[in-house]
Amino acid sequence: MSVRNDFDQLVDVKNGFISREIFVNADIYRQELDKVFTRAWLLVGHESLVPNPGDFYTSRMGDESVILCRDKAGEIHVFLNSCRHRGMKVCRYEQGNTSLFTCPYHSWTYTTDGKLQGVPLHRTLYDGVLDREANSLVSVAKLCNYKGSIWATWDKDAPDFHTYLGDAKIHLDQALDCRDGREGGSEVIGVHKWVFPANWKFAAENFLGDTYHNPSHRSVDLIGIGPSAAAGKKGRRDDELEKAKHVWISFPGGHGVHSAIQPEANEYIESFLDNPILEKYFRHCFEERKRRLGEQARLLPFVGTIFPNTSYHGRQPRGLCAWHPHSPTSTEGWRFFLVDKDAPQEAKDYLRHYYMRYSGPAGMTEQDDMENWLYATAASTGTIARRHPFNYQQSMGAYVTDHPLGGEVSTQVTEQIARGFYRRWTTYMQGGDWNELLGSPASNRQAAE
Amino acid sequence: MTTTVQDKQPAAAAANAAIERTAAYYRLKADVEDFYYHEADLIDDRRFRDWLDLLAEDISYFMPIRRNVKFGQQAARENTRRGEGMSWFDEDKWTLTKRVEQILTGVHYAEEPLSRITHMVSNVQIKAVRPDLDAPRELDVTSRFLVYQNRVEYETYTFVGRRNDTLRLTEAGWKIARREILLEQNILMAKNLTTFF
Numbered sequence A: 001m002s003v004r005n006d007f008d009q010l011v012d013v014k015n016g017f018i019s020r021e022i023f024v025n026a027d028i029y030r031q032e033l034d035k036v037f038t039r040a041w042l043l044v045g046h047e048s049l050v051p052n053p054g055d056f057y058t059s060r061m062g063d064e065s066v067i068l069c070r071d072k073a074g075e076i077h078v079f080l081n082s083c084r085h086r087g088m089k090v091c092r093y094e095q096g097n098t099s100l101f102t103c104p105y106h107s108w109t110y111t112t113d114g115k116l117q118g119v120p121l122h123r124t125l126y127d128g129v130l131d132r133e134a135n136s137l138v139s140v141a142k143l144c145n146y147k148g149s150i151w152a153t154w155d156k157d158a159p160d161f162h163t164y165l166g167d168a169k170i171h172l173d174q175a176l177d178c179r180d181g182r183e184g185g186s187e188v189i190g191v192h193k194w195v196f197p198a199n200w201k202f203a204a205e206n207f208l209g210d211t212y213h214n215p216s217h218r219s220v221d222l223i224g225i226g227p228s229a230a231a232g233k234k235g236r237r238d239d240e241l242e243k244a245k246h247v248w249i250s251f252p253g254g255h256g257v258h259s260a261i262q263p264e265a266n267e268y269i270e271s272f273l274d275n276p277i278l279e280k281y282f283r284h285c286f287e288e289r290k291r292r293l294g295e296q297a298r299l300l301p302f303v304g305t306i307f308p309n310t311s312y313h314g315r316q317p318r319g320l321c322a323w324h325p326h327s328p329t330s331t332e333g334w335r336f337f338l339v340d341k342d343a344p345q346e347a348k349d350y351l352r353h354y355y356m357r358y359s360g361p362a363g364m365t366e367q368d369d370m371e372n373w374l375y376a377t378a379a380s381t382g383t384i385a386r387r388h389p390f391n392y393q394q395s396m397g398a399y400v401t402d403h404p405l406g407g408e409v410s411t412q413v414t415e416q417i418a419r420g421f422y423r424r425w426t427t428y429m430q431g432g433d434w435n436e437l438l439g440s441p442a443s444n445r446q447a448a449e
Numbered sequence B: 001m002t003t004t005v006q007d008k009q010p011a012a013a014a015a016n017a018a019i020e021r022t023a024a025y026y027r028l029k030a031d032v033e034d035f036y037y038h039e040a041d042l043i044d045d046r047r048f049r050d051w052l053d054l055l056a057e058d059i060s061y062f063m064p065i066r067r068n069v070k071f072g073q074q075a076a077r078e079n080t081r082r083g084e085g086m087s088w089f090d091e092d093k094w095t096l097t098k099r100v101e102q103i104l105t106g107v108h109y110a111e112e113p114l115s116r117i118t119h120m121v122s123n124v125q126i127k128a129v130r131p132d133l134d135a136p137r138e139l140d141v142t143s144r145f146l147v148y149q150n151r152v153e154y155e156t157y158t159f160v161g162r163r164n165d166t167l168r169l170t171e172a173g174w175k176i177a178r179r180e181i182l183l184e185q186n187i188l189m190a191k192n193l194t195t196f197f
């Protein structure tokens, strides 16, 4: 593998050109795993997947298998799913409850807090040599339970998760908070996992706020699959944001969001014409949220990507995605679908149906995304293709840095969020320190003042 | 490790023993096979609206997600369940009709240009007949499928699995009232599920 250090040339955000190499090149891919995925905070799962002591859920971080586990004392851990002896996966079940992870290979056993417990013939074969403490399952360096969602990093020097999120926090919050404005309170009602032949960054970039790709969803918009579709409404979602002002924000840490701000007279917009019970429930949530949050209730999330590979849909179809790299041209998508834990059964049932028809490989909307990501990747592998960078010149310079929401805020569809994402990606690839990786938001603000 | 839940024999398998392999059984089986071959033709010939006509108005069309579970937990936990949580499909005729309408817009890029698809159906067995073989009105039928999809140039997927159907006899012939599709995959090894099973 050759180590590259020409990232400043490959990623030219000033002029708006990014080399196709970063989407298809195997050396760059290996370097991404080393430089990005061992340092950034990654989404691992959700506490509702491991509600009880001894519960575990097998997840991924980057291209590696990890175990999300709640130990006997109730504390949550994340371990590399690989035995310290010869590397066998200690857990090949997706989810369950256990008091020990028993390695199938030579039967070393590990407790739910990752400690090596049983070593067959320990006394005869290892006495005085094997240090059990030093042979625990490899644990992540830091872990954060953020409003129920579980995040982790392998870098002990990484800042805490709140600092890492920066001003992107209130946008992600809206995916994780209850519909009526209470903090947290979500649960995962199911997980989709699938493999698609595209570079992981296509998916991450899509959810940063690539609103420009709307035309690729024309087929669902024509037929109507939203919560008022049976009542004759076209489109794929609802009309909730029809009067809102949209904002696209690039944050210094590389995160990007597309959110919306409702007009001052923040009135409920009927969105569930197909079901009066839901209409009543969501109207109630809307009014409650407005009462609780006041002015702040005007901010509604849409989509976003938390650098590097976690995306969310904040309203509908609500969920968190992790885009796990498999190879330069292959990605494993995981989507954790969310509802309010205490939502009425009728609402949960409606939402899961809507999520299924909208999202992922069986979803009518996202099937078309996957088609785009695949062929954009495939048509960029050629020698000639690689000589010609992608164009990222959309809405150059069309943003402000003095907006109360922080970051670089645009009120028009923009690739500034993508430029911001790749600018930060470059810093990771160059091995930047954490100050640089966070993009020192304070200095950005000062510059604007 | 975990509490062991005894695997239960599926009800259909128990019923199997009850149906005697008489001439009437084989006649009915041939009839059902014919129906499945016709159904496969409609999908593979892209006659999607005609395919919808084979579905009962109250159809439940379900493809669970298959999970890796500990021995003994298969019956209780291997498959996601109809009517709760997230599966690949858990839908009704309205949604299936939407899927057909979407393909027919001509701008559903995941199926535009259309994929080349062949459905093979085999291992057909009638597991239950209601009320009886002399005047069958409703059947529980199990089968296997092998679906080959080739898309654009190089994209190729093979989907293999089982189907558990309930077929209902109407004035217009057999209709599918209930279909469970067990795809033999855990993580979906395909970018999309744009065909019908």
Ligand code: FES
Pocket: A083, A084, A085, A086, A087, A088, A103, A104, A105, A106, A107, A108
């Ligand atoms: S590899 Fe796990 S005990 Fe040997």
Ligand SMILES: [Fe+2]
Pocket: A206, A213, A217, A365, A366, A369
């Ligand atoms: Fe999309």
